[in-house]
Amino acid sequence: MNEKNKSQSNKFRFIGLIAIVALVTVLVTALLMNIAERKYEGQKPYVRLVEVGENDTDPAKWGVNWPKQYDSYKRTAITTRTQFGGHGGSEALPEEKIDRDPWLKRMFQGYAFSIDYRDRRGHAYMLDDQEQTKRLTKPQTGACLNCHVSIMPIYRDLGNGDAMLGYEKAHKFSYQELSAKLHESGHAHTVTCSDCHDPATMQLRVTRPPFIKSIAELAASDAPVPAIPSIERWRQNNMNIPYNPNKDSTRNEMRSFVCAQCHVEYYCSSKMPLTLPWSKGLKAEDLEKFWNDTRFPDGKRFFDYVQKETGAEILKAQHPEFELWSQGVHARSGVSCADCHMPYMRDGATKISDHWVRSPLLNVDRACQTCHHLPEKEILERVQVIQKRNYELMQRGGVAIEAMLDAIVALKKAGVSETDLAPVLELQRKAQWRLDYIAAENSMGFHAPQEAARILAEGIDYARQGQAMAATLTKKPVDISNQTPSPKQ
Ligand code: HEC
Ligand code: HEC
Numbered sequence: 169m170n171e172k173n174k175s176q177s178n179k180f181r182f183i184g185l186i187a188i189v190a191l192v193t194v195l196v197t198a199l200l201m202n203i204a205e206r207k208y209e210g211q212k213p214y215v216r217l218v219e220v221g222e223n224d225t226d227p228a229k230w231g232v233n234w235p236k237q238y239d240s241y242k243r244t245a246i247t248t249r250t251q252f253g254g255h256g257g258s259e260a261l262p263e264e265k266i267d268r269d270p271w272l273k274r275m276f277q278g279y280a281f282s283i284d285y286r287d288r289r290g291h292a293y294m295l296d297d298q299e300q301t302k303r304l305t306k307p308q309t310g311a312c313l314n315c316h317v318s319i320m321p322i323y324r325d326l327g328n329g330d331a332m333l334g335y336e337k338a339h340k341f342s343y344q345e346l347s348a349k350l351h352e353s354g355h356a357h358t359v360t361c362s363d364c365h366d367p368a369t370m371q372l373r374v375t376r377p378p379f380i381k382s383i384a385e386l387a388a389s390d391a392p393v394p395a396i397p398s399i400e401r402w403r404q405n406n407m408n409i410p411y412n413p414n415k416d417s418t419r420n421e422m423r424s425f426v427c428a429q430c431h432v433e434y435y436c437s438s439k440m441p442l443t444l445p446w447s448k449g450l451k452a453e454d455l456e457k458f459w460n461d462t463r464f465p466d467g468k469r470f471f472d473y474v475q476k477e478t479g480a481e482i483l484k485a486q487h488p489e490f491e492l493w494s495q496g497v498h499a500r501s502g503v504s505c506a507d508c509h510m511p512y513m514r515d516g517a518t519k520i521s522d523h524w525v526r527s528p529l530l531n532v533d534r535a536c537q538t539c540h541h542l543p544e545k546e547i548l549e550r551v552q553v554i555q556k557r558n559y560e561l562m563q564r565g566g567v568a569i570e571a572m573l574d575a576i577v578a579l580k581k582a583g584v585s586e587t588d589l590a591p592v593l594e595l596q597r598k599a600q601w602r603l604d605y606i607a608a609e610n611s612m613g614f615h616a617p618q619e620a621a622r623i624l625a626e627g628i629d630y631a632r633q634g635q636a637m638a639a640t641l642t643k644k645p646v647d648i649s650n651q652t653p654s655p656k657q
């Protein structure tokens with residue numbers, strides 16, 4: 169090939185290349201435009217007919233703009249039932265947990281939970297059920313309302329516009345005082361749209377001051393939090409400004425954070441502002457350490473109540489769904505609360521989130537089969553195996569706790585010194601915390617099966633250690649006559 173021919177063929181090759189690049193560009197642009205359009209459709213499937221703002225706590229008003237979400241939200245009033253969950257119902261109050269499991273009632277002797285402690289039900293009932301519980305026959309604080317009502321306007325009011333300040337004052341009001349304020353103000357609605365959505369943009373957001381405060385404390389600790397990658401990123405970059413979930417987290421994390429405003433362990437009394445115990449990490453023993461290191465204003469070590477039979481200072485666990493979820497494989501794989509409890513449903517060309525928050529077992533096709541390509545029956549069986557194992561281990565825990573309580577009562581009858589009794593009561597505190605933690609968590613072990621089993625096993629071990637120590641001090645052999653649960657359920 170001579171020089172001229174060579175440059176000629178290079179020229180053709182160059183033109184050819186330009187043509188190909190141009191064609192590819194056109195195709196890619198067309199594809200991107202199509203995707204963008206679809207995304208836009210997906211994001212803006214509504215027309216704003218009415219303006220909504222921070223003080224619009226009535227969900228019906230929001231329902232004018234977003235009727236599909238509002239319709240599904242209202243369905244939380246419908247009766248549902250599964251074997252271990254979903255006790256929603258409009259007919260009557262749900263079943264008493266303390267009647268079903270008498271060892272629970274015994275553990276709670278000396279505390280309002282031994283009077284009335286029921287199954288949960290749908291979000292539509294959260295205020296009614298709180299107002300009706302016989303636990304209110306004992307003095308309770310206004311801070312109880314934090315998780316049972318659209319409280320934000322009240323907090324802003326108490327804090328002269330500053331909700332954080334308002335929250336810090338709320339615990340000093342009695343339940344009845346703050347409840348009266350709430351009903352007068354017209355904000356007596358259950359969890360509402362503005363609790364999870366910014367009214368201007370509809371983006372997810374968190375509003376509850378204790379959550380915002382405590383997740384920042386968790387971030388500032390050095391506890392590993394693999395389930396919340398934005399905290400790990402924040403730790404590497406800007407530790408001088410507190411972690412702000414509304415700025416620093418991902419959209420996917422927000423799909424769990426909105427629920428973690430309430431489905432968490434807490435302490436709520438007139439003695440201090442509502443507290444979430446996360447500054448040492450999210451595992452059961454991190455929470456326990458937080459409480460053990462907490463002092464009341466009078467300097468005494470923290471406890472929820474004194475167990476009546478033994479005098480032990482006990483920690484009561486409350487629905488640690490967020491904490492247990494954070495220790496499981498779903499959280500680790502980025503599967504959020506909303507993925508299972510608010511799955512997408514088709515609405516013409518768009519997808520909307522099902523606001524009928526309920527047991528995902530009533531919804532396996534949308535809640536699980538999007539990821540698990542298994543028949544529904546198979547998925548339900550897997551859940552049942554997990555829950556049944558958890559249930560049986562928990563019942564063993566109940567037997568162990570009662571054996572320990574019997575042994576401590578016998579020890580006290582035998583007349584033991586305070587000094588000898590103290591380490592036994594410490595074991596009771598540890599055992600009850602662990603058993604109660606899994607009993608109070610609402611997934612019957614599903615949110616993190618291995619972690620739940622670990623916590624129960626530790627609880628059983630501490631209960632038996634307590635029993636053995638009490639028997640030794642009483643100078644009686646350990647009573648092994650009643651060691652297995654009677655078959656039930
Ligand atoms: C991988 C799916 C999945 C994820 C993620 C998940 N859950 Fe669940 N959750 C379940 C299943 C399954 C149950 C058991 C339901 C039953 O027994 O009917 C359950 C039970 C519950 C219950 C009790 C439900 C009832 O009907 O009584 C609550 C409350 C709950 N989860 C809250 C949460 C919160 C809060 C999060 C996030 C921190 C979360 N869940 C994350 C699947 C999930
Ligand atoms: C941090 C949030 C939070 C606070 C604070 C809170 N609750 Fe709840 N409450 C929940 C959640 C979540 C449930 C549903 C899960 C469950 O029942 O375990 C619930 C369930 C209940 C129920 C129905 C089931 C039962 O236990 O009988 C009653 C009644 C109740 N709460 C009363 C109270 C009272 C009284 C207070 C104040 C001492 C209070 N709550 C404070 C979050 C909270």
Ligand code: HEC
Nearest residue numbers: 254255256288289290293294297315359427430505509526
């Ligand atoms: C403002 C506090 C609050 C928020 C936020 C909240 N919950 Fe609840 N949730 C409650 C309370 C309180 C109950 C118990 C109501 C009752 O028993 O009357 C409850 C009950 C439930 C139940 C039981 C339903 C049934 O039919 O038995 C599920 C499941 C649940 N919540 C999941 C979630 C999920 C998932 C999120 C986040 C998308 C969430 N919750 C956000 C307070 C809250």
Ligand code: HEC
Nearest residue numbers: 227230231234237238241359360361364423426506520521
């Ligand atoms: C407990 C928290 C919570 C409450 C209360 C809540 N939402 Fe949502 N909402 C969510 C979550 C989670 C999503 C999914 C958002 C995402 O993934 O970006 C969502 C999504 C939406 C979207 C976007 C489209 C879609 O369906 O995914 C709209 C619109 C919406 N909600 C309207 C409402 C309205 C109206 C109310 C009150 C009637 C309401 N929401 C109450 C948690 C909540």
Ligand code: HEC
Nearest residue numbers: 497498501503507508528535536538539540547550551617
């Ligand atoms: C967004 C995706 C996603 C959704 C939705 C989802 N899962 Fe999973 N699931 C996973 C991933 C990822 C794992 C980790 C193991 C793996 O890689 O297969 C897993 C693991 C499991 C396991 C075994 C691990 C364990 O904890 O014992 C079970 C059982 C399970 N899922 C059940 C369910 C059920 C039931 C639902 C619906 C309520 C559900 N999953 C919803 C993604 C999902």
